[in-house]
Amino acid sequence: MLKAADDIMDQEDSTSQSGEMTSWDINDIKLPQDVKQTDWFQEWPDSYVKHIYSSDDKNAQRHLSSWAMRNTNNHNSRILKKSCLGVVVCSNDCSAADGRKIYLRPAICDKARQKQQRKCCPNCSGPLKLISCRGHGGYPVTNFWRHEGPFIFFQSKGAHDHPRPETKLEAEARRSIQKAHTAIAPISPRLKRCREAESLTGEMQNQETLPLFLSNQENYISPCSFNGHLIDKNPQEQIINNCLSLAKNYSFGRSSYLTEHSQDIGSNKYYETCKEIGSREHDSGDLSGPSVCNMYTDYGEPQPWNKNTALERNPCTDKCCNSSALSLADLHCEIVSSQNCMDSSIQHVPNIPPTTKACYHPARPTTGLSGDDFYEGKLHVNYNSSYIPSSFYHLSSEDPYLIMNSTHHHQQPSPLSKGNEWDFEEERKYTNLDYCNNEMFFSLYPLR
DNA sequence: AAGTGCGGGTGTA
DNA sequence: TACACCCGCACTT
Numbered sequence: 513m514l515k516a517a518d519d520i521m522d523q524e525d526s527t528s529q530s531g532e533m534t535s536w537d538i539n540d541i542k543l544p545q546d547v548k549q550t551d552w553f554q555e556w557p558d559s560y561v562k563h564i565y566s567s568d569d570k571n572a573q574r575h576l577s578s579w580a581m582r583n584t585n586n587h588n589s590r591i592l593k594k595s596c597l598g599v600v601v602c603s604n605d606c607s608a609a610d611g612r613k614i615y616l617r618p619a620i621c622d623k624a625r626q627k628q629q630r631k632c633c634p635n636c637s638g639p640l641k642l643i644s645c646r647g648h649g650g651y652p653v654t655n656f657w658r659h660e661g662p663f664i665f666f667q668s669k670g671a672h673d674h675p676r677p678e679t680k681l682e683a684e685a686r687r688s689i690q691k692a693h694t695a696i697a698p699i700s701p702r703l704k705r706c707r708e709a710e711s712l713t714g715e716m717q718n719q720e721t722l723p724l725f726l727s728n729q730e731n732y733i734s735p736c737s738f739n740g741h742l743i744d745k746n747p748q749e750q751i752i753n754n755c756l757s758l759a760k761n762y763s764f765g766r767s768s769y770l771t772e773h774s775q776d777i778g779s780n781k782y783y784e785t786c787k788e789i790g791s792r793e794h795d796s797g798d799l800s801g802p803s804v805c806n807m808y809t810d811y812g813e814p815q816p817w818n819k820n821t822a823l824e825r826n827p828c829t830d831k832c833c834n835s836s837a838l839s840l841a842d843l844h845c846e847i848v849s850s851q852n853c854m855d856s857s858i859q860h861v862p863n864i865p866p867t868t869k870a871c872y873h874p875a876r877p878t879t880g881l882s883g884d885d886f887y888e889g890k891l892h893v894n895y896n897s898s899y900i901p902s903s904f905y906h907l908s909s910e911d912p913y914l915i916m917n918s919t920h921h922h923q924q925p926s927p928l929s930k931g932n933e934w935d936f937e938e939e940r941k942y943t944n945l946d947y948c949n950n951e952m953f954f955s956l957y958p959l960r
Numbered sequence: 961a962a963g964t965g966c967g968g969g970t971g972t973a
Numbered sequence: 974t975a976c977a978c979c980c981g982c983a984c985t986t
Binding site for chain 1 (some may be wrong): 975976977978979980
């Protein structure tokens with residue numbers, strides 16, 4: 513049955529994302545060698561798809577997926593096989609205040625997953641349950657990875673029949689948040705138990721429990737440096753620093769503009785506004801803070817469970833933008849208190865509505881940020897050509913991202929700018945915006 | 961602690 | 974034979 517289904521799907525899916533013929537199967541003795549174009553990494557591969565990634569693609573190297581995939585032994589050391597674990601939901605089918613359901617990421621480790629299912633729902637404290645994936649003839653969807661020369665071949669079999677769990681990043685982020693929160697605020701044993709559950713499972717994907725770490729600056733009172741160096745080293749500030757680090761990694765680029773004008777993303781208006789912001793900050797002469805590059809990409813096709821995807825880009829044009837140059841220096845933040853950091857000053861930004869699909873441009877160039885950086889949440893630092901806060905472009909509207917709500921902006925001189933002057937045109941040159949035109953959405957949202 | 965990859969082993973169709 | 978799945982181990986994060 514599975515074989516028959518696969519055969520049908522293979523026939524239907526004759527081309528890959530980049531247009532390469534996919535008349536191959538992961539089990540073929542010989543895979544295509546004359547691949548002219550590799551695919552962009554797919555964060556949410558679904559259905560019977562095949563992709564050919566460059567062996568330089570870090571995400572592909574690590575066989576990453578935002579689905580919760582566990583290793584499956586297929587007794588073939590040349591082909592790595594992974595199967596989907598599904599999604600963890602609340603047995604009570606509870607909803608958050610905003611109506612959204614709880615979709616937690618199953619722990620990959622068997623032991624951790626068992627432990628996870630003994631915990632309670634972070635929303636209603638009800639029991640959690642694991643919805644197994646049965647999208648491949650009643651069995652879990654399987655992903656196959658095979659490294660062949662300069663390429664990494666990927667094949668997915670089956671269509672996920674369950675909602676998307678939170679991403680690994682989100683799960684990790686919330687674990688950290690929860691640890692911080694737990695450390696800051698003493699809690700009741702019951703609440704503690706639930707928070708432990710949240711730490712294990714990641715919290716629900718809703719606006720109540722995925723907080724924004726950095727709030728309006730008006731609320732801040734005590735400063736801390738934030739480029740890996742804390743001014744104060746007391747535990748509370750350590751926690752705050754962690755909190756901010758997460759925000760740094762996950763939230764940059766979620767500017768208020770982006771949030772408020774998501775419908776403009778990808779438009780000339782968006783581009784011009786971003787440019788204007790850059791110019792305004794330059795004019796202000798405030799070059800002490802970081803510059804943040806917002807790059808919105810959304811090349812994914814609507815998914816059954818969520819209509820937006822991230823990290824799905826076209827590689828053919830990406831190279832033209834991969835030398836983006838921006839600087840990110842110290843992030844100076846001010847914090848009212850640890851509690852405010854975690855609670856009152858925390859803000860959620862609504863999901864970017866489906867209107868962002870308006871910027872779906874399969875053949876358009878995007879950023880030079882690799883998906884790898886998204887997963888790692890680290891910076892691209894290449895003083896030859898780039899210095900990029902790299903997690904910024906993960907702007908999948910599905911995810912309850914953390915957004916930096918910044919009303920004051922700093923700007924750090926680009927290593928490639930002339931002296932201390934902000935030269936957007938120069939920046940644009942280095943970032944190949946002329947090539948990318950307005951496909952690369954570029955904004956500067958320094959933080960104070 | 962959890963994630964990841966590998967590989968031995970078993971059960972089923 | 975192919976596939977799913979369990980388990981333990983080693984290594985990484």
